Amino acid sequence: IVALPSCPLFLVSVRLQTRVYSLTDAHRARKDATDPEPPTDESEPEEEVDPWDLPELRDTGVKWSDLDTKGKVLRVLKSIVKFILLLGLLYVFVCSLDILSSAFQLVGGKAAGDIFQDNAVLSNPVAGLVIGVLVTVLVQSSSTSSSIVVSMVSSGLLEVKSAVPIIMGANIGTSVTNTIVAVMQAGDRNEFRRAFAGATVHDFFNWLSVLVLLPLEVASGYLYRLTKLIIDSFNIQTGADAPDLLKVITEPLTKNIIELDTSVIRDIATGDPAARNKSLIKIWCKTKKNLVNITVPGFVNCTPDALCWEEDGQNWTQKNQTETINLNKCTHMFVYANLPDLAVGLILLALSLLALCTCLILIVKLLNSMLKGQVAVVIKKVLNTDFPFPFAWVTGYIAILVGAGMTFIVQSSSVFTSAITPLVGIGVISLERAYPLTLGSNIGTTTTALLAALASPGETLANSLQISLCHFFFNISGILLWYPIPFTRIPIRLAKALGNRTAKYRWFAALYLILCFLLFPLLVLGLSIAGWQVLVGVGVPVLVFVIFVIIVNIMQKRCPRFLPSFLRSWNFLPKPLHSFKPWDKVVTAGMTFCRTRCCCCCKCCKEKERDEEKDDMKTKDKSLEMYDNPALTIEDEAKVTATHL
Helix, strand or coil, rough: CCCCCCCCCHHHHHHHHHHHHHHHHHHHHHHHHHHCCCCCCCCCHHHHHCCCCCCCCCCCCHHHHHHHHHHHHHHHHHHHHHHHHHHHHHHHHHHHHHHHHHHHHHHHHHHHHHHHHCHHCCCCCHHHHHHHHHHHHHHCHHHHHHHHHHHHHHCCCCCHHHHHHHHHHHHHHHHHHHHHHHHHCCCHHHHHHHHHHHHHHHHHHHHHHHHHCCCCCCHHCCCHHHHHHHHHCCCCCCCCCCHHHHHHHHHHHHCCCCCCCCCCHHHHHHHHHHHHHHCCCCEEEEEEEEEEEEECCCCCCCCCCCEEEEEEEEEEEEEEEEEEEEECCCCCCCCCCCHHHHHHHHHHHHHHHHHHHHHHHHHHHHHHHHHHHHHHHHHHHHCCCCCHHHCCCCHHHHHHHHHHHHHHCCCCCHHHHHHHHHHHHHHHHHHHHHHHHHHHHHHHHHHHHHHHHHCCCCCHHHHHHHHHHHHHHHHHHHHHHHHCCHHHHHHHHHHHHHHHHHHHCCCCHHHHHHHHHCCCCCCCCHHHHHHHHHHHHHHHHHHHHHHHHHHHHHHHHHHHHCCCCCCCCCCCHHHCCCHHHHHHHHHHHHHHHHHHHCCCCHHHHHHHHHHHHHHHHHHHHHHHHHCCCHHHHHHHHHHHHHCCC
């Protein structure tokens, strides 16, 4: 331009080029608006999101300020209806957990009593631990298994020192309920990842605490000695019954479905032969006991305190006997059903699982629709925000106190942890905040047992209270091990690793449940029954091998140069031994076979949905073709640009 300022030909060419460039740029802008370019490879790393970050719950509806009076009234009414529905669903959810516990007791309650009856096996601490796990899984209640242990100690069938490992096992078994609840959120991959990690962080805390504290208890007996010192130091008197806050609300529904006589399980455990022929289903809810005199023949029954006489050449003895008079029958559904306990238990198991799944799905959907906009921001800030810098460490301990208080109110750690599991799944509570809440629930359930022990009779008060204190200090010791120092919060890291694994291979969740809460305890129990020599001969090599694999895995990630070349990866092993992919193919093939062979209706429905989706795509393509005409676009832009020039 500087060299040829007076050349008219150059100016014409510049104008022509300007017009061409303006046409081209306008066409590109219109094309970008209709057909956006796919993201390049350079932008992909910026879009990667950490699956453990809490999702943003955005308000997609109309803002409150943009609504008229009618719209505001309708929104308030909808919120009230949703809140009432949420409370109703939570009520049915808690009641279904109660019915689930009753169903498990009907199915396996007598077997649990039989397990407790073998005192020779219970003297082995490892066997006592797995028996506590199995019995609590069978009856779905750590309170029931703990009460059985208290009854056995009070009756002299079991020593307090032998009961401590059983209490530890009951602590592990009670965490199976919220793990089952987490499995029911397997629909969305990220929700399932967070929910399963939020449930299994409880499992890892209990297993790791047992792994450290059980050998310490066997070697030193510190829990037994500490609780014995406390019992001997204080003159503790019999107190009032433990508060029964939750059952006051749930009993009106649950007692009309089923009522159980749990004393049958305790009688079987304490060796009463008559209890085997009794049913766990309660028939008579109101009874009366009278003391009557009966006359029995035979010289054997004649004791120094009894009245004996001889008549017609036969000895007779007068004895006092308690007679039970049945007054009123119960009102539940199965009172007139002539069905065995197993059949009733299976019916209730299916119904309670169906109610549990339905309530959980509806609760998650309701929470997703309610937790939007400013409400979600406030709730997430309150639950997940730490205190300012010098006092940030206090937040976790306050969460522990909140968890303990809430569990004390509802009287069940299973109910509390099962209630927060779906909240972790949808992203309202972070895993780091759910961990101290879970630890608090462990303490809360022991305080309820302490109050229940204080209500025991005078002759059994000391033993009952000592076992409850063992449970309390076991959980306190676990918290001191795995919470105060951030580096020691290993259960969170293990739960995240397991969550990632189950999100990728969802069938692994069911395998984890079966292995940890059924097969592994049964295997250890079988080895314990065979003798401590067999248990040590099999257990020690397996334990050494597991420790070796863990150490090699850690070194492969952090310092592989110190390992031999063949141990720097597991590729020298067959693929099924170091990868889940071959197993995943087998499971997927099996499920595909079941769908194709057993679910013909589902297959037809899916094919129909695919056809409808194809029709919708064709319609969308036609609508795009009708509005996208590059020729017309260029002409329009050309006219505008020419007029401008």
